[in-house]
Amino acid sequence: MRHILSILIENEAGALSRVAGLFSARGYNIESLTVAPTEDATLSRMTIVTSGSDEVVEQITKQVNKLVDVVKIVDLNEGKHVERELMLVKVRAVGKDRDELKRTADIFRARVIDLTEKTYVIELTGTGNKLDAFLEALDRSLILETVRTGACGLGRGEWIIKA
C-alpha cells in the first residue's frame, strides 16, 4: 500500500543522505522524495512516498525516527490529509495544437508559464493521479520533457506536525 511520510529533520549538511541511505540500506522503496527548509530555517520538512505492507511501513517509521537528526516522522495515511505535487511539462506547440493544448491545460486548471513560437511550458499542481491524467490527455508525441516534484502533504484541519 502507498504511504506518504512527513519528516521534520534538522536542516544540516548530510541530513538528506542519512534518510536516503537508510532506505537503500534496508531495501525500502522510495517512490518520491521532496525536501526543503521550513519557516524555521533550522528545520527541513521532507515528504517521502513509499509503499509496503503495514509491518514494513511501521519498521520504516521506526528506523527513520531512530536517526539522530530526525525530529519527527508522521505517516499522513494515519489521518485525513491533503497532498499536492507540481509538474512542469514542455510541449511542442505549433499550428492547431497550440489552441488544443491551451484548452486542455485550462480544463486541468494548468497554466502556461513560458511560451515560444514552437513551445509551451505548462505548470500543473494536484495529486499524482491528476498529473498522470493530464499527461494521458496530451498527445504523447507533443511532450518534449516533464519534471515532477514528488508529493508533499499536510494533515487536514487541526492536525499539526511541529517540532
Place this chain on the structure above:
Amino acid sequence: MKLSDSPHPQAIANSTEMLSGAEIVCRVLKAEGVEFLFGYPGGAVLVIYDEIYKQKAFSHILVRHEQAALHAADAYARATGRPGVALVTSGPGVTNAVTGIATAYMDSIPMVVITGQVPTHAIGQDAFQECDTVGITRPCVKHNFLVKDVADLAETLKKAFYIATTGRPGPVLVDIPKDVSAAKTPYHYPATVEMRSYRPVTKGHAGQIKKAMQMLLGAERPMIYVGGGAVLGNASEQVTELVRLLGYPCTNTLMGLGAYPASDRQFVGMLGMHGTVEANMAMQNSDVLLAIGARFDDRVIGNPTHFAAGNPTRKIVHIDIDPSSISKRVKVDVPIVGNIKDVLIELIAQLKAAEQKPNGKAIGAWWKQIEEWRSKDCLKYKKGGDIIKPQYVVEKLWEVTKGDAYVTSDVGQHQMWAAQYYRFEKPRRWINSGGLGTMGVGLPYAMGCKFAFPDADVACITGEGSIQMNIQELSTCKQYQLPIKVILLNNRYLGMVRQWQQFFHGDRHSESYMDALPDFKKLAEAYGHVGMDIEKPSDVEGALKDAFAMKDRLVFMNFITDQKENVFPMVPGGKGISEMILAEDL
C-alpha cells in the same frame, strides 16, 4: 540544541580560556573521565597528538593497526560499561577503522571515535589521505559529525558522548579537520546537552508492564530469553531476580551470556544455531515468551516463519530500549519500550504485589519436559584418545581460571565452543563479536579488557585463521606488558567454513585449509612473549596452569586440536530452531 541553563561550575571557570581544537579534545576527554585513548597517529591528527604529548589525564595506547584501536576501545566499553574512545587519522586511518566501528555498531557498543580530516579548504579536492569519512561511516555509526568550526567542537564532543551512551548505545564519530584542531576558540564545555531530535525513551509504560505480568503469571510453558541488551543495560541482577522469583527457565543469547549465571539450574544454556536442545526446544514450544533486550536474530530463532508458524498461539512479551527492535522479525504481543533495568524493577514489584502466583502444576510439568530435553546431554563429546578436543581445552580453561576470567574470542568454531563450554557466571566477562562476526577481534579485545582490569585473568580463545587477522598486536602487548593468555585452538582449518562445507557443500573444502602456518611458538617468542606448543590431552591442564601462573607474561598457547571436530548442536541456515543436528545423528 540548548545548552543547560545551569552550566557546570568548572565550565564557567573555563569560559574565558582560549584553547585550540586539539587542546579542547584533550580537555573534553579528561572531563569525560576517559582513562585510555586507543589510537594511531598520522598527518591530519598531528596537532592533536602534540597536545596528547603534553597532558597526563589519560593514557594513549599505540596499536599497530587502526582496526585494533577500535576493537580495543570496543572491548574496554564491553568490559567496563564506559564508552571506549579511539583516535585515528584521515583517509586510510579511517578506512582501517571501519571494521572496528561496524563491529561495535552491530553489538550496540558505546564508543566515541575521533578522526582527523584534511583541512576544511582541502575537503572535496581529493587531497592526500582524504576520504569522505562521514559518508563512509554513516551506515555503521549511531551518528556522526563533521566539525567545520572550532567554536562547535566542545559541544559536538559532548553530544557524541551523550548519544553514544544513552538509549540504545552505539559508536559516534567526530571528524575534525586539521585546521579546526589548530584553530583557537573560547573553551566552554557544557555539563549536559539537550537535543530536540534525540530523546531516547527510558521509562516503560506501566500499563504494558501490567499486561506482561498477567501474561507471565498465566503461563503454562513459559520461557525467558535474555539478550545482550540486558548486559548493556546493566540489568543482570534484575534478570536474575525475576527468573528466580518466577521459577521459569531462562536462556541467554550469545551476546547475553553471563546476564544469568550459567551454573544455575534454571539456566538451560545458550539458544540459537549452536544452542542447547533444551533451550531451543523450550523456546519453540513455549506458550509465553519473555524477550529481554534480545532481537530475534536469524542466528537465534532460525527461520522466523518456522518459528511463528510452528507455534501460532505463543504469546510474546518484548522488553527493549529500541522501538525498532520490536516486531522487526517476529510479531510481538506486548511490547515494552524502555530501559531494561527500570522496566524489570517495575515488573518485579508488580509480581511481588500480585495475588496470583505462577501455575505450579503446569510449570512442574513443563520443567519435567525440559529436563527430558536436557537429559539428551547435547554438549557431550568424545573424550580420551590422544588428540586434543577443543571443547576439553575450554572446559579446562574454565577450571583453571575458576570461571572468573574475561574471555574474548574471535569468530568461528572456537567462538561457539567458548560460548558453550566456558560457563559465564557474570555479565561483561564474555567479549566477542556477535552481530558482525568479525574475525581478528580476539587479541585486541583482550587488550581492551586487560587495560580495564589489569589484575584480572584475560584469555583470548582464538583460531589460527582469526589470530592472523590482527596478530601484529602482539607487539602492542609487548609495549604495554599485557599478560594476556592466548588460547589458540589450532585445527589447521577455517573450521566453521570447513564444517559448513562438510554438511552443505559435499565435503569439498574450498579454500578452507590453511597451508604454511607460522610456527606460533617461535612467532610469540619473536614478539618477546612466551610460546607453548601443546599436543597431548594430558598436557592441557598443566600447560594452562603454568601459563596462568606467569602473571607478568603474555603466554601464547598453541593447542594442536582435532581437525575434524564439529560444533553441535547445529541448526542449519534457514531451518527452524527445533530442527537441530546433534553429534549423535552423524
